[in-house]
Amino acid sequence: MSDEPISDDEVLLRRIPSGKPWLEPPDRVTSANFKLGRDDKGLSVFRERFVSEAELLKRPDAIEGSLVVRATAGEVRRAKNGKQEPLNLDVIPVDHDTNPGHAEIRGQFTASVAGALKRLFLHADSSPSDGSSHEEVPAIHRSSGLSCAGSLPDPTLVVVRGDLSTPKRDDE
Amino acid sequence: MKSQFTITEALIERTGSTDPRWIVVRCDWLEDAERQFRAIENLPDGWDGNGASRSDARSLCAAWGLLTSLCRVEGLSKPHVNPTPCGGVQFEWENGFRYFEIEVVAERAATYLYRDDAMCVEETGEIFEDESLNGVLDFIRRVENFTDRTSKRTSAFNSLGAREAVA
Numbered sequence: 507m508s509d510e511p512i513s514d515d516e517v518l519l520r521r522i523p524s525g526k527p528w529l530e531p532p533d534r535v536t537s538a539n540f541k542l543g544r545d546d547k548g549l550s551v552f553r554e555r556f557v558s559e560a561e562l563l564k565r566p567d568a569i570e571g572s573l574v575v576r577a578t579a580g581e582v583r584r585a586k587n588g589k590q591e592p593l594n595l596d597v598i599p600v601d602h603d604t605n606p607g608h609a610e611i612r613g614q615f616t617a618s619v620a621g622a623l624k625r626l627f628l629h630a631d632s633s634p635s636d637g638s639s640h641e642e643v644p645a646i647h648r649s650s651g652l653s654c655a656g657s658l659p660d661p662t663l664v665v666v667r668g669d670l671s672t673p674k675r676d677d678e
Numbered sequence: 679m680k681s682q683f684t685i686t687e688a689l690i691e692r693t694g695s696t697d698p699r700w701i702v703v704r705c706d707w708l709e710d711a712e713r714q715f716r717a718i719e720n721l722p723d724g725w726d727g728n729g730a731s732r733s734d735a736r737s738l739c740a741a742w743g744l745l746t747s748l749c750r751v752e753g754l755s756k757p758h759v760n761p762t763p764c765g766g767v768q769f770e771w772e773n774g775f776r777y778f779e780i781e782v783v784a785e786r787a788a789t790y791l792y793r794d795d796a797m798c799v800e801e802t803g804e805i806f807e808d809e810s811l812n813g814v815l816d817f818i819r820r821v822e823n824f825t826d827r828t829s830k831r832t833s834a835f836n837s838l839g840a841r842e843a844v845a
Binding site: 550589 | 710714717718724725726727728729758759760761763764768770779781790791793794798799800802
């Protein structure tokens with residue numbers, strides 16, 4: 507069973523459908539991928555301890571062309587919005603026989619949360635267990651320069667001192 | 679696809695008539711967007727592999743009306759068009775550190791999110807039938823007008839974005 511508490515260092519996987527059916531770039535991840543459905547209590551993710559990326563993509567309900575993005579439970583719990591305010595998200599196991607390793611991100615789901623999770627899962631440091639590389643880096647992260655501490659999981663990118671409206675690079 | 683969205687047709691007319699910044703013309707990307715809408719309209723339940731609902735006809739129609747209204751604003755860039763798991767549709771503009779999305783959540787209501795990750799700015803809100811689209815258009819213009827000034831470190835904090843953050 508995988509209903510034991512989820513530690514901060516556990517890697518979570520989220521399956522993302524391709525945008526190809528509605529003529530968007532097939533590998534573009536959107537905040538819509540992190541929004542809840544009508545009856546959802548939380549956002550479905552899978553614990554890599556129990557389900558590998560390859561297994562997740564082979565499941566019968568997987569849509570052809572899907573990709574998998576990842577983040578740790580700790581990163582999710584520490585997630586902040588664009589103003590660096592904590593979003594107070596949690597990750598809990600929601601496991602049953604037909605869905606081993608299933609978990610849900612719970613919290614007050616808003617557009618802000620979906621946007622934060624998109625960025626978090628795209629930029630998370632947790633590397634794939636199979637050693638393959640992930641190149642799902644959007645244009646927003648390719649740009650060099652200022653970033654907000656907390657909006658990206660790598661704290662070395664930026665240090666914000668004092669007023670959040672004036673972020674400074676840590677190499678200044 | 680019907681181009682009826684009673685709110686926004688009225689809104690955009692009001693917008694165009696009261697604010698000279700928004701010159702009303704017809705854009706060149708509406709046909710592409712229409713193809714996307716038709717594809718989204720045909721998505722089945724569970725289209726994302728995570729239990730998403732198929733698109734809601736009224737939300738889709740409302741979103742189309744909003745888009746055709748926005749399309750009449752001169753020079754507006756085409757947004758990304760994506761279905762949402764609850765049967766809605768959202769539009770996204772992204773440029774460098776700036777991002778704006780608007781999600782049609784009901785026949786006569788939408789929510790929006792604006793972020794500027796360089797300046798730690800985030801704004802969210804809702805728009806309804808009787809509100810002007812000027813605010814929405816301002817956000818879109820902010821995204822479109824973004825230029826990466828980070829290579830000029832000494833002047834970065836005096837940028838337009840910095841003033842916006844302070845304001």
